[in-house]
Amino acid sequence: xxxxxxxxxxxxxxxxxxxxGGAFGPVVRLPLASDLPATCQQLRSQPxxxxxxxxxxxxxxxxxxxxxxxxLVSSADVTRRLTVKAPVSRQTPEAPSLVACYGSAEWYERExxxxxxxxxxxxxxxxxxxxxxxxxxxxxxxxxSDDKLLKRxxx
Amino acid sequence: MSKAETLxxxxxxxxxxxxxLTLNMGPQHPSTxxxxxxxxxxDGERVVSAQPDFGYVHRGFEKMAEAMTYPQxxxxxxxxxxxxxxxxxxxxxxxxxxxxxxxxPRRAEYLRVITGELCRISSHLVWLGSMGxxxxxxxxxxxxxxxxxxxxxxxxxxxxxxxxxxxxxxxxVARDLPAGFTEQTRAFLKYFERMPDLYDxxxxxxxxxxxxxxxxxRLSPETAHHHAVTGPNLxxxxxxxxxxxxxxxxxxxxxxxxxxxxxxxxxxxxYRVRVEEMRQSARIIAQxxxxxxxxxxxxxxxxxxxxxxxxxxxxxxxxxxIQGFYLVSDGSVKPARCRIRVPSFANLSLLxxxxxxxxxxxxxxxxxxxxxxxxxxxx
Numbered sequence: 001x002x003x004x005x006x007x008x009x010x011x012x013x014x015x016x017x018x019x020x021g022g023a024f025g026p027v028v029r030l031p032l033a034s035d036l037p038a039t040c041q042q043l044r045s046q047p048x049x050x051x052x053x054x055x056x057x058x059x060x061x062x063x064x065x066x067x068x069x070x071x072l073v074s075s076a077d078v079t080r081r082l083t084v085k086a087p088v089s090r091q092t093p094e095a096p097s098l099v100a101c102y103g104s105a106e107w108y109e110r111e112x113x114x115x116x117x118x119x120x121x122x123x124x125x126x127x128x129x130x131x132x133x134x135x136x137x138x139x140x141x142x143x144x145s146d147d148k149l150l151k152r153x154x155x
Numbered sequence: 156m157s158k159a160e161t162l163x164x165x166x167x168x169x170x171x172x173x174x175x176l177t178l179n180m181g182p183q184h185p186s187t188x189x190x191x192x193x194x195x196x197x198d199g200e201r202v203v204s205a206q207p208d209f210g211y212v213h214r215g216f217e218k219m220a221e222a223m224t225y226p227q228x229x230x231x232x233x234x235x236x237x238x239x240x241x242x243x244x245x246x247x248x249x250x251x252x253x254x255x256x257x258x259x260p261r262r263a264e265y266l267r268v269i270t271g272e273l274c275r276i277s278s279h280l281v282w283l284g285s286m287g288x289x290x291x292x293x294x295x296x297x298x299x300x301x302x303x304x305x306x307x308x309x310x311x312x313x314x315x316x317x318x319x320x321x322x323x324x325x326x327x328v329a330r331d332l333p334a335g336f337t338e339q340t341r342a343f344l345k346y347f348e349r350m351p352d353l354y355d356x357x358x359x360x361x362x363x364x365x366x367x368x369x370x371x372x373r374l375s376p377e378t379a380h381h382h383a384v385t386g387p388n389l390x391x392x393x394x395x396x397x398x399x400x401x402x403x404x405x406x407x408x409x410x411x412x413x414x415x416x417x418x419x420x421x422x423x424x425x426y427r428v429r430v431e432e433m434r435q436s437a438r439i440i441a442q443x444x445x446x447x448x449x450x451x452x453x454x455x456x457x458x459x460x461x462x463x464x465x466x467x468x469x470x471x472x473x474x475x476x477i478q479g480f481y482l483v484s485d486g487s488v489k490p491a492r493c494r495i496r497v498p499s500f501a502n503l504s505l506l507x508x509x510x511x512x513x514x515x516x517x518x519x520x521x522x523x524x525x526x527x528x529x530x531x532x533x534x
Contacts, residue, residue: 103382
């Protein structure tokens with residue numbers, strides 16, 4: 001597998017920590033979610049096959065806060081890939097929208113909003129996508145509960 | 156609403172005022188293949204904007220995973236893309252195996268390839284029949300469902316299930332081939348050899364069918380990448396991305412097959428890609444049956460599957476595109492997070508773009524050519 005030019009990448013992403021050898025390519029760890037749009041633009045214009053496809057976009061509930069996880073690949077070479085992670089606070093769950101950068105982000109962000117309640121500023125149409133409009137709460141948060149959730153025996 | 160709305164507004168002279176009509180297509184519409192609703196705004200025969208609305212069969216798969224142990228979840232993945240259920244199991248098991256660092260025995264890998272490619276053929280057969288039927292050609296459906304039945308019988312013999320197989324296990328497969336499986340599969344392959352040509356005669360040499368799909372729903376590679384489209388839809392636009400070749404997993408490097416590409420990017424190109432893929436899948440199955448190694452069918456997996464803390468994002472090439480599982484383990488018996496990357500979700504996000512400006516009758520042709528499956532989108 002051809003490797004990404006890590007040193008050039010690190011230079012382009014000055015503020016971010018770059019960890020080689022993650023589960024899906026190197027991991028770019030951003031200090032703030034507000035760095036996401038600029039980082040994605042940089043990754044797209046990387047001289048070698050630009051990383052320009054947002055294959056998957058999701059979030060994790062880490063307890064004290066959330067983490068956005070982006071799985072990115074290059075359209076020119078599928079083996080060039082990256083994971084980008086950015087923290088989101090629990091008190092003000094907000095992140096900038098990436099719709100301007102990736103078309104696929106529009107629905108992925110709606111799903112993250114639907115499931116985790118993270119608001120994407122600048123999103124053109126941020127509403128629930130899978131759950132009904134009047135659903136209360138955000139099911140994939142770890143502290144979510146409702147009277148329809150059944151306790152499995154032994155748990 | 157969307158950008159498309161402003162693009163397609165037609166100026167009428169003041170005396171001839173018309174207004175757009177909002178029409179719900181679905182959730183119970185035969186061409187949406189499941190409960191999908193498309194909110195259409197129409198200007199006469201033309202679509203001004205189309206907004207897909209889904210979630211009618213949302214079952215909370217990702218939440219359910221957090222309450223189940225890893226092996227318990229395998230059978231549920233069958234209910235994502237039920238027409239090619241094996242790929243869901245495959246990517247889930249692969250993700251678990253990556254987390255735990257398990258090596259799957261070669262015989263099990265071969266069995267996975269054989270069943271996986273059978274699944275791809277049967278999924279494409281359903282698509283072919285229903286796409287023909289959506290466009291008014293009823294005959295192909297009767298042929299493709301007849302042939303698909305033979306594959307379902309093979310699966311029935313193998314694992315007692317016709318569609319929701321529950322055949323794969325973390326570390327291997329559930330059981331070895333039953334007596335007569337190889338002969339039955341070979342007989343099917345021999346029979347199936349000339350079938351794609353027959354379907355081709357029925358559809359791609361049919362002037363009405365051609366008239367309805369040629370040049371319809373054009374998709375450029377740039378738009379496809381922008382929306383993270385994968386699978387036959389992407390290959391129909393001339394991009395040779397097939398994970399089985401570009402990032403080989405399992406034992407795919409050992410087989411000879413071609414990645415099917417068409418450059419037109421229209422509904423006809425996507426149709427051609429899928430028909431050719433059936434031929435290639437049959438080739439792979441024949442090679443796998445010839446070279447099937449003996450040996451174990453499952454790796455040594457401890458009774459309590461407890462992968463170390465970490466994460467894995469693993470993808471396979473399903474019949475609809477890249478299907479992946481992103482598993483985060485905290486070292487316990489249950490996943491901390493189980494995210495499912497489904498091809499249909501990204502593929503369907505194209506719809507507002509593809510449908511803007513087309514005529515109503517073309518909607519069905521475009522929907523059919525995208526080949527999405529709703530339970531997978533809703534999860």
